[in-house]
Amino acid sequence: MPEATPPSEPPIIVVTDLHKWFGAQHVLRGVSLEVARGETVVVCGPSGSGKSTFIRCLNHLEEHDRGTIMVDGITLDRDVRHLQAVRREVGMVFQQFNLFPHLTVLENLTLAPVRVRKTKPVAAERQALALLDRVQLADHAAKYPAQLSGGQQQRVAIARSLCMLPKIMLFDEPTSALDPEMIQEVLDVMTELAREGLTMVVVTHEMGFARAVAHRVAFMDQGELVEVAPPAQFFGAPQSERAREFLGHLLRADGGGRGGA
Amino acid sequence: MSVADAGALAPARRAPFRSPADAALSAAIAGALAWLAWKVVRWAVLDATWSGDGIEACHARGGACWAFVRDKARLILFGTYPYEEQWRAALATALVIALFAATSVPRLRRPALAWAWLASAGVVVALMRGRGAGLAYVDTSRWGGLPLTLVLATVGLALAFPLGVALALARTSGLFVPRLLATTYVELVRGVPLVTVLFMASVMFPLFLPSGWNLDKLLRAQAGIVLFAAAYLAEVVRGGLQTVARGQLEAAAALGLGYLGTMRFVVLPQALGAVVPPLVNTAIGLFKDTSLVVVIGLLDLTNAAKLAMSDPRWLGAVVEGYVFIGTIYFLFCFTLSKLSRSLERSRAHA
Numbered sequence: 001m002p003e004a005t006p007p008s009e010p011p012i013i014v015v016t017d018l019h020k021w022f023g024a025q026h027v028l029r030g031v032s033l034e035v036a037r038g039e040t041v042v043v044c045g046p047s048g049s050g051k052s053t054f055i056r057c058l059n060h061l062e063e064h065d066r067g068t069i070m071v072d073g074i075t076l077d078r079d080v081r082h083l084q085a086v087r088r089e090v091g092m093v094f095q096q097f098n099l100f101p102h103l104t105v106l107e108n109l110t111l112a113p114v115r116v117r118k119t120k121p122v123a124a125e126r127q128a129l130a131l132l133d134r135v136q137l138a139d140h141a142a143k144y145p146a147q148l149s150g151g152q153q154q155r156v157a158i159a160r161s162l163c164m165l166p167k168i169m170l171f172d173e174p175t176s177a178l179d180p181e182m183i184q185e186v187l188d189v190m191t192e193l194a195r196e197g198l199t200m201v202v203v204t205h206e207m208g209f210a211r212a213v214a215h216r217v218a219f220m221d222q223g224e225l226v227e228v229a230p231p232a233q234f235f236g237a238p239q240s241e242r243a244r245e246f247l248g249h250l251l252r253a254d255g256g257g258r259g260g261a
Numbered sequence: 262m263s264v265a266d267a268g269a270l271a272p273a274r275r276a277p278f279r280s281p282a283d284a285a286l287s288a289a290i291a292g293a294l295a296w297l298a299w300k301v302v303r304w305a306v307l308d309a310t311w312s313g314d315g316i317e318a319c320h321a322r323g324g325a326c327w328a329f330v331r332d333k334a335r336l337i338l339f340g341t342y343p344y345e346e347q348w349r350a351a352l353a354t355a356l357v358i359a360l361f362a363a364t365s366v367p368r369l370r371r372p373a374l375a376w377a378w379l380a381s382a383g384v385v386v387a388l389m390r391g392r393g394a395g396l397a398y399v400d401t402s403r404w405g406g407l408p409l410t411l412v413l414a415t416v417g418l419a420l421a422f423p424l425g426v427a428l429a430l431a432r433t434s435g436l437f438v439p440r441l442l443a444t445t446y447v448e449l450v451r452g453v454p455l456v457t458v459l460f461m462a463s464v465m466f467p468l469f470l471p472s473g474w475n476l477d478k479l480l481r482a483q484a485g486i487v488l489f490a491a492a493y494l495a496e497v498v499r500g501g502l503q504t505v506a507r508g509q510l511e512a513a514a515a516l517g518l519g520y521l522g523t524m525r526f527v528v529l530p531q532a533l534g535a536v537v538p539p540l541v542n543t544a545i546g547l548f549k550d551t552s553l554v555v556v557i558g559l560l561d562l563t564n565a566a567k568l569a570m571s572d573p574r575w576l577g578a579v580v581e582g583y584v585f586i587g588t589i590y591f592l593f594c595f596t597l598s599k600l601s602r603s604l605e606r607s608r609a610h611a
């Protein structure tokens with residue numbers, strides 16, 4: 001496992017006392033987390049605990065109500081320029097892939113570089129093909145998303161985000177909508193990215209992935225980060241009652257976690 | 262899509278003679294159709310009169326009086342456009358028809374064609390209006406017949422479409438004032454018949470203009486049609502916008518696309534693609550509704566035909582007149598609906 005950046009360098013994500021309400025419902029209740037450059041943090045917790053809301057706040061798909069979020073030195077506030085700057089650095093992969101169905105795989109990848117980064121189309125295509133090659137989909141560049149399997153679509157979605165050369169990648173349950181036999185191919189790509197030192201925040205229940213790849217596991221329950229610890233400690237000796245309960249459920253449901261540990 | 266089609270239509274595509282009841286029904290329908298076809302052929306061809314200079318010439322044979330159409334074709338097609346200059350109107354019409362034809366070929370649908378449309382708009386106006394280039398000036402009040410119908414419908418759609426898209430975007434935006442304005446506009450215009458809009462355009466526009474200015478009648482009618490059609494198109498487009506999944510907006514936002522980029526490259530292509538049939542439906546409706554410009558005294562195809570029928574020499578040649586213009590309307594509307602099908606096919610990947 002690669003070492004996260006030594007603590008001397010400032011963390012790339014700093015979240016302090018984050019609060020979020022949906023109407024009267026208090027969904028995030030004072031979440032604080034720092035993520036070091038090059039670190040992979042897995043966020044897990046029961047359904048409805050606020051994991052998606054939390055990582056969607058990190059690129060401002062959800063607006064937070066209180067607290068501060070700083071990404072690579074930029075504070076996320078009402079300033080549109082800050083928002084744009086953050087979105088340029090943060091890529092996101094969704095549970096439902098959200099590929100653009102009217103565009104080919106290649107066009108999905110080149111749209112944002114050409115329109116947002118103003119990359120020359122030829123250069124954007126070259127880069128897109130290289131990334132497709134990395135996720136082993138170079139042969140599928142001319143296809144439309146609907147012609148691909150779920151696992152292939154999710155790998156395209158990852159490549160699409162990487163085309164923007166993000167410093168940070170957010171994953172919201174990237175394998176939850178996949179058939180079991182396709183999960184590993186997506187996890188493999190993510191593992192490789194983590195090993196290369198990309199900063200990643202991953203919401204997932206794939207505990208095998210968490211054990212093998214994460215530097216830290218953050219356990220969320222009812223809008224709070226109950227426990228944040230390296231995987232060995234989190235899985236070996238969870239401190240909180242709620243984490244123990246959650247892991248117990250997960251192990252029973254899953255027969256010990258998928259993937260190697 | 263072909264699989265789904267076959268599934269939905271499977272019962273209708275069974276062999277027609279499977280059971281005695283089927284056979285009897287099929288035979289009865291075939292018989293009725295044959296009888297009808299025979300009646301039509303007798304009226305339109307066998308008993309028809311092809312030449313003559315008055316309705317009396319046709320009375321003897323009892324069939325269709327095509328002599329009327331022959332005699333009045335130029336009045337119906339070009340209205341009161343000066344007789345000696347009608348070649349200009351014919352040329353303009355041919356140009357528009359050629360462009361329609363080109364547009365219905367998928368291979369030719371590329372940006373250059375849009376420019377060709379734009380350039381032709383200028384050519385059509387120059388031809389029809391004249392003045393300069395050695396062409397005599399023809400006031401727009403004398404434009405009429407098919408070219409007038411084509412101009413009103415084509416320009417109407419070309420301008421109403423972007424306006425409709427803008428209205429739909431405003432109506433679905435999170436911004437209160439644009440939403441309120443767009444909603445009010447659409448509901449007001451939709452609640453009023455086109456005749457009323459045209460009438461108001463004709464009477465009310467001049468009130469807003471500085472005194473001494475006079476917006477010509479054709480422009481007023483055109484503006485009325487654009488404003489009217491935009492409201493209907495806006496609702497069709499809004500329906501399309503609702504089919505686009507929320508996740509598409511989130512993915513676009515996460516990639517850093519702003520509002521305009523998201524709409525232009527992600528949302529609108531999907532939204533418009535989803536509503537091609539109702540869009541074309543609205544276009545066809547508009548094409549036919551242009552005949553309502555008669556209320557402000559313009560002589561489009563329908564009204565030129567009515568004028569021709571009112572000639573005392575040809576009193577009674579009503580069916581022939583309507584069959585003639587009906588065929589013309591049909592050819593255009595049918596082309597439009599073919600265009601719709603080909604657009605649907607060309608985006609039906611996977």
Ligand SMILES: Nc1ncnc2c1ncn2[C@@H]1O[C@H](COP(=O)(O)OP(=O)(O)O)[C@@H](O)[C@H]1O
Nearest residue numbers: 022025027045046047048049050051052053054
């Ligand atoms: N857009 C929304 N509007 C209202 N409530 C929401 C919305 N999104 C999430 N919630 C609520 O917030 C809570 C946390 O949701 P979420 O962050 O999706 O949890 P998780 O991803 O951990 O399952 C849930 O109770 C959910 O119902």
Ligand SMILES: [Mg+2]
Nearest residue numbers: 051052053173
């Ligand atoms: Mg979630």
